[in-house]
Amino acid sequence: GNSVTQMEGPVTLSEEAFLTINCTYTATGYPSLFWYVQYPGEGLQLLLKATKADDKGSNKGFEATYRKETTSFHLEKGSVQVSDSAVYFCALTLYTGNQFYFGTGTSLTVIP
Amino acid sequence: NAGVTQTPKFQVLKTGQSMTLQCAQDMNHEYMSWYRQDPGMGLRLIHYSVGAGITDQGEVPNGYNVSRSTTEDFPLRLLSAAPSQTSVYFCASNPSGRVYEQYFGPGTRLTVT
Numbered sequence: 266g267n268s269v270t271q272m273e274g275p276v277t278l279s280e281e282a283f284l285t286i287n288c289t290y291t292a293t294g295y296p297s298l299f300w301y302v303q304y305p306g307e308g309l310q311l312l313l314k315a316t317k318a319d320d321k322g323s324n325k326g327f328e329a330t331y332r333k334e335t336t337s338f339h340l341e342k343g344s345v346q347v348s349d350s351a352v353y354f355c356a357l358t359l360y361t362g363n364q365f366y367f368g369t370g371t372s373l374t375v376i377p
Numbered sequence: 378n379a380g381v382t383q384t385p386k387f388q389v390l391k392t393g394q395s396m397t398l399q400c401a402q403d404m405n406h407e408y409m410s411w412y413r414q415d416p417g418m419g420l421r422l423i424h425y426s427v428g429a430g431i432t433d434q435g436e437v438p439n440g441y442n443v444s445r446s447t448t449e450d451f452p453l454r455l456l457s458a459a460p461s462q463t464s465v466y467f468c469a470s471n472p473s474g475r476v477y478e479q480y481f482g483p484g485t486r487l488t489v490t
Binding site: 269306307308309310311354360364365367368369370 | 381417418419420421422425435436467469474478479481482483484
């Protein structure tokens with residue numbers, strides 16, 4: 266089947282620390298991979314995406330590389346800010362039936 | 378553009394009651410979807426629609442009905458609420474064939490007692 270596994274939270278970091286949130290996937294075909302972010306009280310927003318192996322998605326200082334050999338799409342940021350505090354979701358789609366498969370979400374809190 | 382709007386923001390129901398969660402979008406997107414978000418389980422697809430008059434089931438459709446009479450609106454109906462339906466519900470829309478461009482509404486927090 267299709268599924269996404271991401272690291273358990275919550276994660277608490279000091280401002281300017283390095284962030285990694287691990288994400289691995291299982292898919293029956295060739296998925297596209299995504300990171301979504303959910304700020305408190307809001308809906309999900311697309312953070313970045315990668316549509317094929319070895320693609321790197323990037324946005325707002327966040328990066329993730331689609332690794333087919335390790336079925337991974339880890340999210341990284343070199344220097345987090347307090348404003349990055351949110352819940353981060355890894356997701357995949359195979360473009361059938363408008364179906365997204367989401368991970369369980371990782372809560373990040375950045376303290377000054 | 379208002380994007381995707383949902384009403385109400387919060388709702389408390391008693392077991393067995395019925396209600397409709399409203400969702401509207403003003404981006405002329407063909408596709409609309411309903412998800413539920415539960416702790417430790419991420420988001421799961423309930424129902425989706427690829428255009429007016431066309432709906433289909435997602436991963437967890439039981440206990441929910443949908444209809445799509447216009448491009449703009451995609452209401453979700455709970456016919457007989459159960460405590461297991463306590464969750465946060467998100468509506469999303471995207472252009473046809475571009476599922477990755479989903480725009481999410483702010484969510485409805487539903488509690489069934």
